[in-house]
Amino acid sequence: MGITSSQVRQDFSSFGGYGLQRYGYDVESLHQEIGNILGLNTIRNMIIIGAGSLGQALAKHKEFEKKGFKVIAIFDVKTELIGQKITEHEIRHLDSLPHFLENNQVDIAILTIPENFGREVAAYITELGIKAIWNFVPIELKTPDDVIVENIHLIDSLMVLGYNLKHKRRE
Amino acid sequence: MGITSSQVRQDFSSFGGYGLQRYGYDVESLHQEIGNILGLNTIRNMIIIGAGSLGQALAKHKEFEKKGFKVIAIFDVKTELIGQKITEHEIRHLDSLPHFLENNQVDIAILTIPENFGREVAAYITELGIKAIWNFVPIELKTPDDVIVENIHLIDSLMVLGYNLKHKRRE
DNA sequence: TAGATTGTTAATCGATTAACAATC
DNA sequence: TAGATTGTTAATCGATTAACAATC
Numbered sequence: 001m002g003i004t005s006s007q008v009r010q011d012f013s014s015f016g017g018y019g020l021q022r023y024g025y026d027v028e029s030l031h032q033e034i035g036n037i038l039g040l041n042t043i044r045n046m047i048i049i050g051a052g053s054l055g056q057a058l059a060k061h062k063e064f065e066k067k068g069f070k071v072i073a074i075f076d077v078k079t080e081l082i083g084q085k086i087t088e089h090e091i092r093h094l095d096s097l098p099h100f101l102e103n104n105q106v107d108i109a110i111l112t113i114p115e116n117f118g119r120e121v122a123a124y125i126t127e128l129g130i131k132a133i134w135n136f137v138p139i140e141l142k143t144p145d146d147v148i149v150e151n152i153h154l155i156d157s158l159m160v161l162g163y164n165l166k167h168k169r170r171e
Numbered sequence: 172m173g174i175t176s177s178q179v180r181q182d183f184s185s186f187g188g189y190g191l192q193r194y195g196y197d198v199e200s201l202h203q204e205i206g207n208i209l210g211l212n213t214i215r216n217m218i219i220i221g222a223g224s225l226g227q228a229l230a231k232h233k234e235f236e237k238k239g240f241k242v243i244a245i246f247d248v249k250t251e252l253i254g255q256k257i258t259e260h261e262i263r264h265l266d267s268l269p270h271f272l273e274n275n276q277v278d279i280a281i282l283t284i285p286e287n288f289g290r291e292v293a294a295y296i297t298e299l300g301i302k303a304i305w306n307f308v309p310i311e312l313k314t315p316d317d318v319i320v321e322n323i324h325l326i327d328s329l330m331v332l333g334y335n336l337k338h339k340r341r342e
Numbered sequence: 343t344a345g346a347t348t349g350t351t352a353a354t355c356g357a358t359t360a361a362c363a364a365t366c
Numbered sequence: 367t368a369g370a371t372t373g374t375t376a377a378t379c380g381a382t383t384a385a386c387a388a389t390c
Contacts, residue, residue, distance in 0.1 A: 001311050005371095006359050013373055023366070024371065038330050039337040057228035061325075063309070069329055108332065132336045134329060138234070140172050146339075150332035152325065154232075158240055158305060159209050161279065161321035165303045166210040168317070176347095177383050184349055194390070195347065345390105352385075359378070365371090 044069050046134075047106050049121060050113035051076035051084075051091045054136060058110060059086045069108070073100060094121075101128055108132045115139060214239050217305075218277050220292060221284035222247035222255075222262045225307060229281060230257045240279070244271060265292075272299055279303045286310060 012018055015037055018030050035041055046064075048055045051074050058064075059071050074086055075094045084091050092100065100106075109130045113121055118137035125133070132148045135141055138155050183189055186208055189201050206212055217235075219226045222245050229235075230242050245257055246265045255262050263271065271277075280301045284292055289308035296304070303319040306312055309326050 004359060006361095007357090009371095009373065010358075017373065037334070039333045040330070042337075044333060044336070053228035053231040057224035058325075060224040063326055064329060067326060067330065069333070107336065132332060134332055148332065148335045148339075150328055150335070152323065152328055154229075154323065155234055155238060157321055157323055158235060159211070159238065161303055161305055161319060162210045162215060162240070163208070164319045164321070165215070165278065166213075168319075175383060177385095178381090180347095180349065181382075188349065347389090349388075350386090352383105354383070355381085357378105357380085359376105361376075362374090364373075366369105 040068050042068060044107040045072045045105055046070060046108040046110055047072060047097075047100075048074045048110045048112060049076075049094065049125065050111060050136075051078075051081050051086065052112060052114075055110070055112035056086050058112065059089065071110075072104060072106070094124075097125070098128055106130065108134055110134045110136070111141075112136045211239050214241055215278040216241055216243045216276055217279040217281055218243060218268075218271075219245045219281045219283060220247075220265065220268075220296065221282060221307075222249075222252050222257065223283060223285075226281070226283035227257050229283065230260065242281075243275060243277070265295075268296070269299055277301065279305055281305045281307070282312075283307045 012030075015033075018025060018033055046069055048059055048071060051059075055074065055076075059074055064071070071087075071089065074089045074091050075097055076082065076091050077094045079093075081091045082093050109125050109132070111118070111121065111133055115137055118135075118139045118141065122133065122135075122137075122141045122143060126143050126147050131146065133141065133143065133150070135149055135151045136154070138153050140151075141149050143149055183201075186204075189196060189204055217240055219230055219242060222230075226245065226247075230245055235242070242258075242260065245260050245262050246268055247253065247262050248265045250264075252262045253264050280296050280303070282289070282292065282304055286308055289306075289310045289312065293304065293306075293308075293312045293314060297314050297318050302317065304312065304314065304321070306320055306322045307325070309324050311322075312320050314320055
């Protein structure tokens with residue numbers, strides 16, 4: 001992974017000692033422990049907001065659930081999409097979100113909507129009590145202090161790649 | 172964007188001076204200049220390897236081309252996918268890649284294949300002369316020194332979000 | 343000229359790496 | 367006990383922030 005042994009030990013020790021001097025680490029229990037730290041043993045319910053091709057692709061992705069991240073609903077505003085089925089989920093209208101939240105625990109909202117709706121929808125869902133956003137919209141969301149945002153900015157990543165390609169620089 | 176004015180000036184000055192003291196920056200020409208640095212005015216031809224839902228979603232994404240990143244072909248190995256149309260592109264068999272490369276300039280390969288094929292396919296395409304990989308496979312690719320890799324590790328990002336959520340920490 | 347803002351140097355901060363003592 | 371490897375302290379490195387002189 002391009003990481004030094006020093007860094008590995010340094011990082012592990014932030015969370016406590018997991019190894020046995022002289023013998024090394026027990027891979028099985030270390031793996032388990034890291035999973036605990038990351039909270040992989042608890043199930044997180046996620047909703048997808050924006051049922052475009054990216055939103056649909058994420059809904060179909062199977063790897064997330066294996067790590068405890070479960071998609072429980074998909075929302076959009078386009079009437080032609082409402083009712084359509086993606087995997088086992090019918091696309092719901094965003095207007096039904098407040099009602100949905102009353103009856104379901106939602107831990108994370110995945111934002112895969114067009115750029116121009118980004119701020120508006122982010123404000124809407126945080127007002128409804130969403131505390132974590134996985135943001136695929138290429139903008140910096142301004143959210144209340146207690147809301148956690150994790151960004152996936154695809155175009156930024158691609159531009160970094162383009163820059164490195166132009167300047168022939170690795171990573 | 173949560174960046175200090177110091178950092179902005181520091182970063183700009185790495186590439187030269189673009190501002191006028193006392194007056195500030197001319198946004199239009201600065202924007203143009205940053206585009207030049209990132210190479211946004213040159214067109215990059217990209218191919219998608221792996222026509223699953225994620226690969227298809229990226230093919231349909233319109234924002235990349237606006238920044239000069241153009242998808243010119245999609246490859247897979249699943250026979251039932253070959254010939255199927257995604258936007259204007261027919262899905263081609265990966266075996267036809269060498270022939271395709273003889274007749275087309277490819278700057279970037281987008282890897283959206285299952286994890287277990289990651290290393291094998293990366294080795295295959297770098298051997299064929301691909302110099303840049305936008306890697307969506309959740310592994311660290313080992314590639315020759317002159318190959319540029321930019322990773323999008325979705326599950327890592329999601330786990331970071333999960334961690335921050337558990338420990339109630341912002342960004 | 344006076345003043346606002348850039349460009350640049352210096353200080354600070356945090357993360358990575360190195361060194362080494364603790365210990366199983 | 368001897369030696370290998372962890373855990374931790376110290377050194378290094380790079381990036382961010384602060385300070386300020388240059389200048390339009």
